Amino acid sequence: MFDxxxxxxxxxxxxxxxPNNLMLAASGVNFGFRRTVPHMLGISIGHAVQVAIVATALAWVLAWIEAARPALVGAGCAYLLWLAWRQARAGEPGAGGKSRPLGFVGAAxxxxxxxxxxxxxLNVAILFLPRGGGWQTAAVLAVFCxxxxxxxxxxxxxAGDRMRTWMQQPRMLRLFNYSMAAMLAATALWILAGEMLSKA
Structure with missing residues (x-):
């Protein structure tokens, strides 16, 4: 069906x-692969649910997205900045404590x-959903994705899990966490700047 x-x-x-992949790499470094699995599954299942819903109700979603775009961009960028702050404050190597990886529900x-x-x-739904495809086709597309x-x-x-062994020195881990936090924050600011420029 899909090619x-x-x-x-x-x-x-x-x-x-x-944003998803930066957070996964950071989670792999800080918590290891096994503890990052719920985060990964949350992303994939959340993505599939999003594909199914968007592909099923494409016309309505396109109209809603345009109206809700500023709020979605604002919420997404605020969340990215919060995640950047959280990443910058991530724990020391091997520290249990309060630090936890993002879970399934949060990632979804x-x-x-x-x-x-x-x-x-939106691109998947617009470009790859066959004409006349109903919710069943959208569900198959979602599972495929x-x-x-x-x-x-x-x-x-x-990759993050493999880098973990190199990050056992607190100084190296802090440098990594600050770098990942800076990239997340830069992503949020880049998105905000692009949104403001598109309105100008």
Whole structure:
């Protein structure tokens, strides 16, 4: 039903840098791969649910997105800045304490305010949903996207997990966490700037 161009698009959008993948790499470094699995599953399942809903109600969603865009961008950027602050304050190597990885529900809900996720979902629904496809076709498309998405984003968590051994020195871990926090904050500010420029 779905072809190579869809697979290529979903894989490319899933594996390229973005808020989800930066957070997964940071979680892999700070908590290891196993504790990052709920975060990864939350992203993939949240993405699939988002694809299914958007593909099912595309016309309504497109009109709503345009009206809700400023609020979504604001909420998404505020959340990214909060995550950047949280990342900068992440714990020392091996520290249990209060620090925890983002869980399944938080990761799934984040897809609804993640600008990259919205761009990906809307493009998938517009470009790859067959004409006349109902909710059943949208559900199959959603499962297909989740199956492609999960191994692509897992690469980031695995990379973070592998870097964990290099980050056992508190100074190196702090430098990594500050760098990841700065990239998340820069992403949020870049999105906000682009939104303001598009309105000018």
């Amino acid at each position: 190579l161009p869809l697979l290529t698009y979903v894989a490319t959008m899933s594996v390229t840098p973005g 809900l984040f897809q609804w305010v993640n600008p990259k996720a919205w761009m990906m979902v 989740a199956v492609i998405n999960l191994p692509c984003i897992a690469l980031w968590a695995v």
